[in-house]
Amino acid sequence: MKPKDRLDRRSAKEIERFLKERYTKLKQSLRSVLTGRYPDGGRRSAAAAAKAIETLRDEIQVTVMDSRSRELAQIETALERLSRRDYGICDDCAEFIGLARLRALPFAERCTPCQSQAELQARRTARRLSVDMGAVAYRSAM
Numbered sequence: 001m002k003p004k005d006r007l008d009r010r011s012a013k014e015i016e017r018f019l020k021e022r023y024t025k026l027k028q029s030l031r032s033v034l035t036g037r038y039p040d041g042g043r044r045s046a047a048a049a050a051k052a053i054e055t056l057r058d059e060i061q062v063t064v065m066d067s068r069s070r071e072l073a074q075i076e077t078a079l080e081r082l083s084r085r086d087y088g089i090c091d092d093c094a095e096f097i098g099l100a101r102l103r104a105l106p107f108a109e110r111c112t113p114c115q116s117q118a119e120l121q122a123r124r125t126a127r128r129l130s131v132d133m134g135a136v137a138y139r140s141a142m
């Protein structure tokens with residue numbers, strides 16, 4: 001491996017700090033979503049009128065919380081890998097993912113070529129599946 005083909009300590013620290021900050025922020029915002037539901041302490045006067053908006057807001061919050069929880073899990077994985085020192089190593093080819101890519105995508109688990117390969121593969125599988133499903137639909141329609 002060339003010296004620049006791995007994560008240097010300074011960049012590792014930098015990414016770790018970024019991930020930890022993001023983690024804390026996400027945790028805080030998740031907590032405020034959970035506790036800040038009724039900012040007026042539950043004394044909602046126009047309760048009936050607000051009900052529809054309330055429901056919609058709950059649904060949005062669930063979606064937001066879902067994506068934030070997912071991001072929290074990704075950060076946890078990245079921090080774990082940082083501490084095991086296998087952060088930035090491609091899952092598929094075990095090469096260094098590259099600092100530029102990691103800075104842009106701190107949760108990247110594959111290098112660029114492997115990622116495009118994986119996406120191509122996923123698209124092919126999806127297409128094959130939809131062709132299969134189409135065939136099934138066609139057969140059952142007969």
Ligand SMILES: [Zn+2]
Nearest residue numbers: 090093111114
């Ligand atoms: Zn790779």
